[in-house]
Amino acid sequence: MRSQDYDRLYLSPPHLGRHELNYLHKAIEDNWVAPVGPNLDGFERDICEFTGAGHCVALSSGTAAIHLGLRLLGVGPGDEVLCPSFTFVATANPILYLGARPIFVDSEAETWNICPERLREALEDMQRQNRRPKALILVHLYGMPCRLREVLAVAQEFGVPVLEDAAEALGSRYEGQPLSTFGEVGVFSFNGNKILTTSGGGALVTNRPDWAEKVRFWATQARDPAPHYQHSELGYNYRLSNLLAGIGRGQMELLADRVKKRREIYAWYQEHLRAVPGLTLGPQEPTHGQSNRWLSCVLLNPTEMAVTPEQLRLHLETHNIESRPLWKPLHLQPLFAEAPMYGGSVCTNLFVHGLCLPSGSSMQESDLHRVADALRGILLT
Missing domain, CATH: 3.40.640.10 (Type I PLP-dependent aspartate aminotransferase-like (Major domain))
Known part of the structure; x- marks a missing residue:
């Protein structure tokens, strides 16, 4: 279609x-x-x-x-x-x-x-x-x-x-x-x-x-x-x-219902995408922490797949599915070019290798299957 x-x-x-x-x-x-x-x-x-x-x-x-x-x-x-x-x-x-x-x-x-x-x-x-x-x-x-x-x-x-x-x-x-x-x-x-x-x-x-x-x-x-x-x-x-x-x-x-649904969406993605090599969901909850899972995100391991996050984003667009890169670090933004930075490799790698998936609390299971099928359609070929 x-x-x-x-x-x-x-x-x-x-x-x-x-x-x-x-x-x-x-x-x-x-x-x-x-x-x-x-x-x-x-x-x-x-x-x-x-x-x-x-x-x-x-x-x-x-x-x-x-x-x-x-x-x-x-x-x-x-x-x-x-x-x-x-x-x-x-x-x-x-x-x-x-x-x-x-x-x-x-x-x-x-x-x-x-x-x-x-x-x-x-x-x-x-x-x-x-x-x-x-x-x-x-x-x-x-x-x-x-x-x-x-x-x-x-x-x-x-x-x-x-x-x-x-x-x-x-x-x-x-x-x-x-x-x-x-x-x-x-x-x-x-x-x-x-x-x-x-x-x-x-x-x-x-x-x-x-x-x-x-x-x-x-x-x-x-x-x-x-x-x-x-x-x-x-x-x-x-x-x-x-x-x-x-x-x-x-x-x-x-x-309370909205938080419950967003956490269920993250758990659904985790269960149904675990078989895709080189793809992991994140971020991870710290000890004693519980996230509202506002957005479910994925990281693509370049050593295990040739698809980039931008290629994946454009592929999802062909299915009329919105996704978004992870935040571009502020120390890489022209506005803050002169600002000091301590470290930088971790957040830069997250930006380069990550993508946010649809996570709205109004999503139905059919919507989640649509996202997962589209992801598998490019990542498992």
Whole structure:
């Protein structure tokens, strides 16, 4: 069959239920279409209840949350911020927003997240030069918990505060504790392709009430308490709208089912693709970690097969199946060409040899068979 004979199978499309409409209808009936309102307050409470965080501020994007989180940690012009290279650009862009400088660190091969050994190498090197980073951004890539205890131990030893980028990891846990609650500040994204979506949006969580209050202040244009419009600090238009928060409230009711389905999809791929030589699924869960399996990814071993990830991606396109390369490391991006990098071979190899497969929680078993059949059609010939 030709590709146009198939419906498009997307990588990670939004998956809405009926719950979201209840909150949207109520907001419209009550005329709560202004930026703030009951849905916004309720959505923040829902996130706190799920994560155990003391305070949540819902924002317009995960990027905005990282930006304000770094500002909370005192990052400013001329400062240095440690960051994994293997991540989406939104993790590091806010470092530049604040006039600071990213210092990139390689991944480790198990979880694909920041390597504790390379992190220590970076911190020891900076210490020898009498330089101290202002913060560490810790990312849980593809929903996979990093080696948290090891990374946090290194950060604590060198006195570096942690911003925990759990943009892709809502519903993931480490030692039973929800991700986003291990650092001084935690961040989520609710973009359209995430496991939970508000169409576009994000959130910052913290246990410090003064920090949550400050973020709300900055996110609403930093308007001083006065009858007129008065501003003593730089602010931003970063608050999530009450309508989008209503979508989020409905989505939160479905989160446990969404995580269960994504984990089942990963397990299905693992079972049905295990016989394909040179193909492995990843990343791997660390000891005591549980991933939401936001995206199921594969690595192709070039010593066992001649097909490249790009050839595989183009082959899947002929079946109207969307796939995507793994993140291109930030130290290889022209934007960050001058940024220091510690290590680099692990995340570069992941990018060269990896591909993300369709993983949406609305997938049916027939969709999974379609992906697996297409993969076998090129990899086993």
